[in-house]
Amino acid sequence: MSAAAGLAGGLRGPGPTNAGSSARVVGLADGPLGAYVHVPFCARMCPFCPYNKVIPRAGQPERYFDALLTEARAYVEAGAAGATGFTSLYVGGGTPTLFPELLGPVLDALPVTGERAIEVLPSHATPAGLDALRGLGFTAVSIGVQSFSDDVLHHLRRPHDARQAKDALTHAVGRFDLVDADLILDVEYDDAHAGSFLGDLVSCFQLGVGQVSTYPLMRFGYTAFGPAPHDRRREHEVLAEATRLAAEHGYERRSVWTFNRPGSPSYTSITRRRFLGLGAGASSFLARDFLVNHFGVETYIGAIAAGRLPLARRLHLGRLGGAAYDAFWQAYSGRLCPPERGSGVPAAVLLRAATAGMTTTGLLTRPDAGGCRALTPRGFDRYHDLERWVxxxxxxxxxxxMLAEHAGEGGRAGWAAPESARRRRLWTVVERLLERPI
Ligand SMILES: C[S@@+](CC[C@H](N)C(=O)[O-])C[C@H]1O[C@@H](n2cnc3c(N)ncnc32)[C@H](O)[C@@H]1O
Ligand code: SF4
Structure with a gap:
């Protein structure tokens, strides 16, 4: 397919070259889709955070949300929501709670059957702020607590203190079907300074949240924190202790980095089988293709204004790569099941060989009646290492x-230094093999 008639094409033009480009994207999927919406704005930049975001210029949020609405409508008109609606909605950022009043029309344009989740900055989680989110239809919130230690929060340069973090959880519990608390695990800092991580985890259990996500700090080279080596053995030890404490407080390890109250739903943006990403910096996984939207906020708005989908990259994983992607994210939740029908014989054979090998080496349990295997404690440790490697x-x-797109928009994103990112030869090979024209 030529670039002109490719996926980005036109949003709603009548000509044969550009009509139906959103339908072509939707046609890549092999089943129901979850929706992910990215809001790339923050009032302040945390120096450890790698996500796509800018400090908004005057008038930019209004233009951005208009563009987002156009993108959402184009995909819904093309059938992305199926007959019954998207299976779930996840609104992330950036700080999606910075402009809740602008979010409403986009949410109205997206039919959803399942959970509706949003990331919340603790200082926005006031009773009134949370009630407004409920009014917008959200059923789940993920609150960026990071820590209950003012020392750690200062080290992370967070725009809130420990009191606000605790209050946020207290206000949220009982207001939503699921409340998730994000904690950051920086073992080097925790061991040398605050030593508060495990106590923070217990505080979250005591506050009655449905889920705690314990994210090990990732040191992206292009952030102000910069790269640093990891003491992965120590990380394994702390997560093992977290698992023990969780059990002691009646919680279960539901995935590599999440602990849930039994019976509580799980909250993830990453383990949806298929998802469509909307907004600047969002990505989509549609069975065999991984699509990436423009990261530059003005580049994204400009593409929509020109009548194109805001797609920047397309990596074609193929049947085998798609099955590997599926297996990777399945394993995040601690279980590996046989591939679905239609994945193809090579994928099934490869997965069977890999899981058998992992069972022999003690990383997976023996299969249950449905053929599914669970990660053992050692398996969780290896997956943790693999996740960091990926x-x-x-x-x-x-x-x-992708963050380099911000350079063409009047300077760097202000916080990202793409030239300081790690250089990886593997990525160059992957790009060469998988990249396709949009
Ligand atoms: C987009 S942010 C959360 C929403 C909101 N902007 C906030 O900060 O509260 C999503 C989560 O990613 C996690 N995160 C951010 N940077 C990280 C990093 N470098 N390594 C690991 N987790 C990180 C944090 O726990 C954060 O709560
Ligand atoms: S952690 Fe949240 S508030 Fe801080 S820069 Fe990242 S997205 Fe923005």
Whole structure:
């Protein structure tokens, strides 16, 4: 397919070259889709955070949300929501709670059957702020607590203190079907200074949240924190202790980095089987293709204004790569099941061989009646290492390339230094093999 008639094409033009480009994207999916919406704005930049975001210029949020609405409508008109609606909605950022009043029309344009989740900055989680989110239809919130230690919060340069973080959880519990608290685990800092991480985890259990996400700090080279080596053995130890404490407080390890109250739903943006990403910096996974939207906020708005989909990259994983992607994210939740029908014989054979090998080496349990195997404690440790490897070898190089789009918009994003990202030869090979014209 030529670039002109490719996926980005036109949003609603009548000509044969550009009609139906959103339908072509939707046609890449092999089943129901979850929706992800990215809001790339923050009032202040946290120096450890790698996500796509800018401090908004005057008038930019209004123009951005108009563009987002156009993108959402184009995909819904093309059938992305299916007959019954998207299976779930996840609104992330950036800080999606910075402009809740602008979010409403976009939410109205997206039919959803399942959970509706949003990331919330603790200082926005006041009773009135949370009631407004409920009024917008959200059923789940993920609150960026990071820590209950003012020392750690200062080290992370967070725009809130420990009191606000605790109050946020107190106000949220009982208002939503699921309340998730994000904690950051920086073992080097925790061991040398505050030593508060495990106590913070217990505080979250005592406050009655449905889920705690314990994210090990990722040191992206292009952030102000910069790269640093990791003491992965110590990380394994702390997570093992977290698992023990969780059990002691009646919580279960539901995935590599999440602990849930039994019966509580799980909250993730990353383990949806298929998802469509909307907004600047969002990505989509549609069975065999991984699509990435423009990161530059003005580049994104400009593409929509020109009648094109805001797609910047397309990586074609193929049947085998798609099945590997599926297996990778399935394993995040601690279980590996046989591939679905239609994945193809090579994928099934490869997965069977890999899982058998992992069972022999003690990383997976023996299969249950449905053929599914669970990660053992050692399996969780290895997956933790693999996740970090994928982050630094694939995600950091991709995001650093995409963040360079901000340079054409009047300076760097102000916080990102793409030239300081780790250089990875593997990523160059992956790009060469998988990149397709949009
Ligand atoms: C987009 S932010 C959350 C929403 C909101 N902007 C806030 O900060 O509260 C999503 C979560 O990613 C996690 N995160 C951010 N940077 C990280 C990093 N470098 N390594 C690991 N987790 C990180 C944090 O726990 C954060 O709460
Ligand atoms: S952690 Fe949240 S508030 Fe801080 S820069 Fe990242 S997205 Fe913005």
């Amino acid at each position: 982050t630094y070898h694939l995600i950091e190089p991709l995001w650093s390339q």
